[in-house]
Amino acid sequence: MMLLGSLPQLSAFQFNIVDNMFSLTVATMGAAAIFFFAARSLVAPKYRPALMVSGLVVAIACYHYFMIRLSWQSAFGYADGSFSPTGKGFNDFYRYADWILTVPLLMVELIAVMGLAKEVARPMLTKLVIAAALMIGLGYPGEITQDWTTLMVWGMLSTLPFLYILFILWVELGKSLATQPPSVRSLVSFARLLIVATWMFYPIAYGIRGDSLPGAIPGLIPEKSGLGVVGTQIGYAIADITAKAGFGLLIFFIARAKTESMTDEERAEQMKAAAVMA
Amino acid sequence: MMLLGSLPQLSAFQFNIVDNMFSLTVATMGAAAIFFFAARSLVAPKYRPALMVSGLVVAIACYHYFMIRLSWQSAFGYADGSFSPTGKGFNDFYRYADWILTVPLLMVELIAVMGLAKEVARPMLTKLVIAAALMIGLGYPGEITQDWTTLMVWGMLSTLPFLYILFILWVELGKSLATQPPSVRSLVSFARLLIVATWMFYPIAYGIRGDSLPGAIPGLIPEKSGLGVVGTQIGYAIADITAKAGFGLLIFFIARAKTESMTDEERAEQMKAAAVMA
Numbered sequence: 001m002m003l004l005g006s007l008p009q010l011s012a013f014q015f016n017i018v019d020n021m022f023s024l025t026v027a028t029m030g031a032a033a034i035f036f037f038a039a040r041s042l043v044a045p046k047y048r049p050a051l052m053v054s055g056l057v058v059a060i061a062c063y064h065y066f067m068i069r070l071s072w073q074s075a076f077g078y079a080d081g082s083f084s085p086t087g088k089g090f091n092d093f094y095r096y097a098d099w100i101l102t103v104p105l106l107m108v109e110l111i112a113v114m115g116l117a118k119e120v121a122r123p124m125l126t127k128l129v130i131a132a133a134l135m136i137g138l139g140y141p142g143e144i145t146q147d148w149t150t151l152m153v154w155g156m157l158s159t160l161p162f163l164y165i166l167f168i169l170w171v172e173l174g175k176s177l178a179t180q181p182p183s184v185r186s187l188v189s190f191a192r193l194l195i196v197a198t199w200m201f202y203p204i205a206y207g208i209r210g211d212s213l214p215g216a217i218p219g220l221i222p223e224k225s226g227l228g229v230v231g232t233q234i235g236y237a238i239a240d241i242t243a244k245a246g247f248g249l250l251i252f253f254i255a256r257a258k259t260e261s262m263t264d265e266e267r268a269e270q271m272k273a274a275a276v277m278a
Numbered sequence: 279m280m281l282l283g284s285l286p287q288l289s290a291f292q293f294n295i296v297d298n299m300f301s302l303t304v305a306t307m308g309a310a311a312i313f314f315f316a317a318r319s320l321v322a323p324k325y326r327p328a329l330m331v332s333g334l335v336v337a338i339a340c341y342h343y344f345m346i347r348l349s350w351q352s353a354f355g356y357a358d359g360s361f362s363p364t365g366k367g368f369n370d371f372y373r374y375a376d377w378i379l380t381v382p383l384l385m386v387e388l389i390a391v392m393g394l395a396k397e398v399a400r401p402m403l404t405k406l407v408i409a410a411a412l413m414i415g416l417g418y419p420g421e422i423t424q425d426w427t428t429l430m431v432w433g434m435l436s437t438l439p440f441l442y443i444l445f446i447l448w449v450e451l452g453k454s455l456a457t458q459p460p461s462v463r464s465l466v467s468f469a470r471l472l473i474v475a476t477w478m479f480y481p482i483a484y485g486i487r488g489d490s491l492p493g494a495i496p497g498l499i500p501e502k503s504g505l506g507v508v509g510t511q512i513g514y515a516i517a518d519i520t521a522k523a524g525f526g527l528l529i530f531f532i533a534r535a536k537t538e539s540m541t542d543e544e545r546a547e548q549m550k551a552a553a554v555m556a
Contacts, residue, residue, distance in 0.1 A: 025405060027406075049320065052317065052320075055312070056312060056313055059309060091294075091298070093298040094298075097301060097302045100302075101302075107389065129365070172308065184362065275552060276537065276540075277320060
């Protein structure tokens, strides 16, 4: 929960662009959830858990963006042309609650679709989940602080597990490329790039806010201009849409390509599985 | 319903950590419900009822935590830096309504996945359901009292059926271990431990509150510090997440392992069942 009075006054444009971005995100996540659950029947049984987990990730995000929007609307009050803080504060915790639940699931989703052997997948997943928890837990104190130095320190600490996760994914996905059918290879290497590209939004969005805090090194954003808050919220929303709905869509394409490139033996085995699990 | 004025004044941090914990619980239970219902198609027909009941348990909990959160928000009003009781009270009954519905279902869920013979399962379930009703009914008067002695007396009485349930589950699950396929055995013995470990949260959370009541033996928690209420609510939320969502996930893993370790005859039989139920 942001401290009282920590929110700047916003212009009608600034308030509404964030409010509308939140609504757009709710709609996107909700639609993605329906699609991923329905699309399970379009892939072989062994890839269905990956689609289910994709569906869970965006369903959880849909709930949190709905609550984030309500909190945004209660945090500001309209009066003669601009929006001033009501004193109720804006609840940043929704975002961190969302990440605590969805980031580990994103790892599960990726590993599920790669079809790695259990003895490889298990320890890798454990490392990734612990790193994700550290990344999110260390980021939160910086998110709710009103002090530039505190934000920087926690931001830096949180960046270490962040880079560790990206490193592991980059290396492990790279290794697995060889074992993937040709039609899937390009999709998997695109998935690698997408993860790195979209995750880069998060530290940027995290930092932008700091630029408008008292004591910040004067940067692009004038203090209390509201651009820090607006930039952070829009940045997180774009990053979440790409990293959850966009990434889930890529997982679906990978599952689909793998289903189509199955050997006859694999196909026969999957038919048996489908017969029991239909 | 807590008696008027019985709630202490809370700091913004105390109020918000409980409020956020409730939201996190709503999200977790809701996501778990979607997962358990969708995951029915990942297990053989004979294990699907267990997953359906797991889904019901967390769906009921999702509803109750949503209402608990609304009650929490209406029980306190914000004024200059802290949250004071509005006098509307905090409705503890949601929690007991939730338990009355979900604890018997948790028993059904466990027995369904164990695949015990009907003549064993029926009487065992009857004993467990009666004990669960007693446990919850006897606990409630202590939950809503403002008198330390009353809390202790009802707490003790409620502990007797509580221990009886744990004893039955421990013994019966122990017996059934031998009849389980090797791949499932470790999961079932983990389930036994998980039940005992997570259920232990409940008496602790129940008691913590008492420590801040008038007449309580001076304990760790200073009277009216708010730590009793905060500790109780967070303790119950953690216990419910583990005992419902966490336990349901374990039930899914057991069902999945049993599906994979089916003999050819079982598989053929389950295929026939699936063909009819597809």
